Amino acid sequence: MNHAVILAGGGGTRLWPASRRALPKQLLPLAPGGETLLHATWRRAAGVSREVGVVTAADQAAGVARAVPEVPADQVLAEPRPRNTAAAVGLAAVTIAARDPDAVLGILPADHHIGDEPGWQRVVAQAFAVAAAEDAIVTVGITPTRPDTGFGYLEPGAAAAGGARQVARFVEKPDRASAEAYVARGYLWNAGMFFFRAARMLAELDRHLPDVGAGLRRIAAAPEETGAIYPGLTSISIDHGVMEKTRGILTLAGDFGWSDVGSWDALAEVRAADAAGNVAEGQAVLVDAKENIIHSDAGVVAVVGVSGLVVVRSGNAVLVVPRERAQDVREVVKKLEQGDGDAYV
């Protein structure tokens, strides 16, 4: 049976001050209509897969339960301690395989935005089908819309079954020139969506991360030992730990208005702009203002005579940064963490 597994353990400081330690990106109401990204992911997944579970961190489990009350409690797996995505994916695989040995898993990041949901659901359904039929690991790659240097790329190779192609190689975040070359050559963005039979993934973990594989089998044999075993697993991403080392991975290209909402600047990919190119959430007064991104969770934000700025008011903090420097909000969070700004992070 198909099992969608939403990975909802991330933090993310790049949407500070809306995102905080206690309020990660996937729990923010950034989807249209004020839906959280996590709930939107659940809703899309529930349209393709009868089973939808979530893997999250222990300290986020309560927030996750509030955000997706539709997910039964026994489908929310809480990592006793965060051990990165290889262990999290493995935990989902052993847990689901215990009750459904033929399970096909679809791993979905909780904090992305999809503009064309039916388009996404078509590709995901196909990825489940190819993973099951070929017993392959299938990744959905995003057709790039720009030579972004913030994403990993994957190089498609020979054609394979079900409209998929072989993955010739995974490439780390490139420099600008490489990114341009990749886009020209038809590389895809690696968006962290993977589909596979549980047994196949556990075999790959055994091969490439034997301590993780062994630990997971001990957890399968004695689930009540999860809290003792899991924190000792190697902390490594599924990309570095498994995908880049595994041969025969397939990819399906997806073009469905994907955004990782990776910075305030990306809010323009998620929200409609006004005639002057401003994207405003919450009450805003704009005078002679162009192409700004305004986000306010309370009160009014007034901007006069500025363009290309991000202005955020959220809780006890205000942020002003040019859109092209939106990534640098991490510097602010770092300063606050190093100083006495604990109340603000």
Next chain:
Amino acid sequence: MNHAVILAGGGGTRLWPASRRALPKQLLPLAPGGETLLHATWRRAAGVSREVGVVTAADQAAGVARAVPEVPADQVLAEPRPRNTAAAVGLAAVTIAARDPDAVLGILPADHHIGDEPGWQRVVAQAFAVAAAEDAIVTVGITPTRPDTGFGYLEPGAAAAGGARQVARFVEKPDRASAEAYVARGYLWNAGMFFFRAARMLAELDRHLPDVGAGLRRIAAAPEETGAIYPGLTSISIDHGVMEKTRGILTLAGDFGWSDVGSWDALAEVRAADAAGNVAEGQAVLVDAKENIIHSDAGVVAVVGVSGLVVVRSGNAVLVVPRERAQDVREVVKKLEQGDGDAYV
């Protein structure tokens, strides 16, 4: 006897969102150390004049009393309805003359900042003395530091007694070229500080604004009728109604770090800047930021990679505007007043 009279009836939208209808500029803690401009004015005045009173609007009287608890209640004159400065000055003159017929009044705006307080006190003491000795109206003019087009100017004429000079004429807010010419020719800024014997001012009001003069005499004869008479007085500024029409006005030049704190940009005249030229009030995090003006009454304001901006968080509102457009905050207030932004003005 000398009587300092602080005019504290103003509103002022140019420091929105700190200033509001219910919280005018003079009640904001903009003086160094968080002192209100009104209290700083009282403190300076109390150093030169044993008697210090305040004229304010009825709906500001409570706020004024809280800001300057040192002023006895019977020295706070509340206009039943605001009728501009000619009537307010006249009300102070008749009220004070009733108990001190020889009173010399010094009219002081409540919402200015003075950097060199001993310097200010020297000039003000001299202005009281010249006004008393010559039975003249004496205005303190500010030695300009730039060709500002936001102020009225006064042209000094022939030398007079006590180091004063005649005022040849008052000039309205000029265009840029005129302002440059005025500064080159030694004109002074009209800063609204006037000194005179009460009897002299009442005579000028009788001459130039006979209905105001007559109304004030009726108030002097029956103070309990103030509420009925005062609202009917002509509403006109003391500058337009009296000063520009009166011959023989004298001026003393003052150079004591004066600022009218007329916009957020002017906060740089009142506050020390850091090495990068940023002026910050409240908790601020600055990353790669130059020459910004930050003001926060709560929480933290973080700015990254911007220069020359005003960023204000005050109560339920946030403002972002380039310093050189700081005056345009009035457009925001207008928009809020015309829309449903009553909670924000």
